[in-house]
Amino acid sequence: MDTEQPGYSADKQQLQARLRRIEGQVRGLQRMIDEDTYCIDVLTQVAAVSKALQGVGMQLLEEHLQHCVAGAAASGDTDRTEALVHEATKAVERMLRA
Amino acid sequence: MDTEQPGYSADKQQLQARLRRIEGQVRGLQRMIDEDTYCIDVLTQVAAVSKALQGVGMQLLEEHLQHCVAGAAASGDTDRTEALVHEATKAVERMLRA
Amino acid sequence: MDTEQPGYSADKQQLQARLRRIEGQVRGLQRMIDEDTYCIDVLTQVAAVSKALQGVGMQLLEEHLQHCVAGAAASGDTDRTEALVHEATKAVERMLRA
Amino acid sequence: MDTEQPGYSADKQQLQARLRRIEGQVRGLQRMIDEDTYCIDVLTQVAAVSKALQGVGMQLLEEHLQHCVAGAAASGDTDRTEALVHEATKAVERMLRA
Numbered sequence: 569m570d571t572e573q574p575g576y577s578a579d580k581q582q583l584q585a586r587l588r589r590i591e592g593q594v595r596g597l598q599r600m601i602d603e604d605t606y607c608i609d610v611l612t613q614v615a616a617v618s619k620a621l622q623g624v625g626m627q628l629l630e631e632h633l634q635h636c637v638a639g640a641a642a643s644g645d646t647d648r649t650e651a652l653v654h655e656a657t658k659a660v661e662r663m664l665r666a
Numbered sequence: 667m668d669t670e671q672p673g674y675s676a677d678k679q680q681l682q683a684r685l686r687r688i689e690g691q692v693r694g695l696q697r698m699i700d701e702d703t704y705c706i707d708v709l710t711q712v713a714a715v716s717k718a719l720q721g722v723g724m725q726l727l728e729e730h731l732q733h734c735v736a737g738a739a740a741s742g743d744t745d746r747t748e749a750l751v752h753e754a755t756k757a758v759e760r761m762l763r764a
Numbered sequence: 765m766d767t768e769q770p771g772y773s774a775d776k777q778q779l780q781a782r783l784r785r786i787e788g789q790v791r792g793l794q795r796m797i798d799e800d801t802y803c804i805d806v807l808t809q810v811a812a813v814s815k816a817l818q819g820v821g822m823q824l825l826e827e828h829l830q831h832c833v834a835g836a837a838a839s840g841d842t843d844r845t846e847a848l849v850h851e852a853t854k855a856v857e858r859m860l861r862a
Numbered sequence: 863m864d865t866e867q868p869g870y871s872a873d874k875q876q877l878q879a880r881l882r883r884i885e886g887q888v889r890g891l892q893r894m895i896d897e898d899t900y901c902i903d904v905l906t907q908v909a910a911v912s913k914a915l916q917g918v919g920m921q922l923l924e925e926h927l928q929h930c931v932a933g934a935a936a937s938g939d940t941d942r943t944e945a946l947v948h949e950a951t952k953a954v955e956r957m958l959r960a
Contacts, residue, residue, distance in 0.1 A: 573898065574901050575901045576895070583895050584892055584896070587891050588892065591892070594884050595885060597881050597918075598882065601874055601877050601878055604867065604868050605868065607868050607869045607870060607923075608949055608953050611919055614957070615953070615956040615957045618957070619960040621908055621911055622759075622908075624891075624908055625905055625912075626755055628901050628904055629901075629905060630755040633754065637736070638735070641735075641736035641737075642744075644740065649732075649736050653736065655902055656902065660724065660761075661724055662906060663762060666913040671800065672801065674797070675800065678797055681797050682794055685793050688790050689790045689794070692790055693787060695820075699776055699780055702773065703770065704770060706828065706852065708770075709855045710855060710858060712817055712821040712824065713821065713855070713862040714862070716818065717862040722793075723807055726803050726810065727807060730803035754804065757804050757807045757811070760807075761811050764812070764814035825951055826947060826948065826951040829927070829951065830944060830947045834931070834940075834943050835935075837931075837932035837943075838938065845935075845936075849924060849928045850924065852927065853923055857920055859958060
């Protein structure tokens with residue numbers, strides 16, 4: 569894939585903003601631990617950060633399907649399309665097991 | 667989509683076999699409850715059935731991407747491809763939240 | 765655990781009703797495949813069945829914590845309590861990975 | 863819960879270390895985006911960070927059950943135990959939906 573742009577290239581700024589916000593949330597978790605916040609409140613915030621991360625995952629998936637996978641299909645390269653679809657499905661499976 | 671075949675049409679038998687096995691596992695859960703099986707053993711089996719169901723979900727996803735989405739892309743219909751990719755991503759999100 | 769009642773013993777009827785409903789949903793999935801239902805509609809229903817199964821898992825977990833784990837703690841057996849808590853946490857982890 | 867220690871108080875250092883590592887992984891994701899890393903490789907790393915976060919969640923859950931919930935049960939306060947178990951189960955549900 570070296571010479572190609574990744575599927576998310578038009579949205580790098582937005583992805584970076586989401587990841588910086590998540591980084592801030594992880595620092596917030598450290599602060600909560602530091603201040604002896606009640607276990608369940610920390611756990612609820614862990615779930616919120618997980619959800620935000622999965623949101624990033626879903627954006628990456630959609631843009632990958634839209635640009636890389638659909639691009640391969642549009643070019644008529646069926647072997648490559650099949651390989652990319654299989655790879656994307658395996659990545660979704662890793663998200664589900666995470 | 668009425669006149670088209672679903673993406674899984676070549677694998678209906680295999681999908682049905684997986685679903686019949688899952689149906690048997692759900693009946694097995696009822697038997698476990700009936701026989702007062704230890705809570706954690708039932709819970710472990712619930713997780714196994716969930717995993718089997720998600721396996722079916724992943725097969726449906728892969729075949730949908732391979733046949734329906736890649737098919738739309740190969741036909742050059744970019745609007746339809748974009749709509750299908752968006753719809754598939756939303757379906758993955760529902761699997762993640764399930 | 766052989767001589768003890770499982771944590772869910774007061775709610776067996778309700779659990780069985782939930783599992784019978786899930787069994788019916790799995791048969792519904794087989795019907796959807798049989799009738800060539802659109803991939804994404806089947807996938808959405810797979811997510812709904814997963815969610816119903818996880819609901820059963822959560823009921824089992826809550827009743828196990830309420831009766832078996834809290835019971836061990838109330839009896840003052842700290843080693844057994846610790847072992848049961850560890851076991852329950854591992855079961856939650858299997859649910860998360862399912 | 864204000865006058866009590868959270869369940870994780872004996873392991874704050876270890877939790878902080880895990881969270882700092884996760885913070886580093888989130889910064890690593892930003893670097894990957896910056897360097898136009900292939901979508902699926904970023905997605906795989908997103909799944910790894912989610913898994914690490916859920917590991918923190920499981921540690922918080924286990925220590926909460928071990929110290930706060932089992933503590934309430936050992937003190938004989940059944941109403942409070944029941945409320946804490948219900949609250950913990952709801953927190954697990956939020957993790958599952960995240």
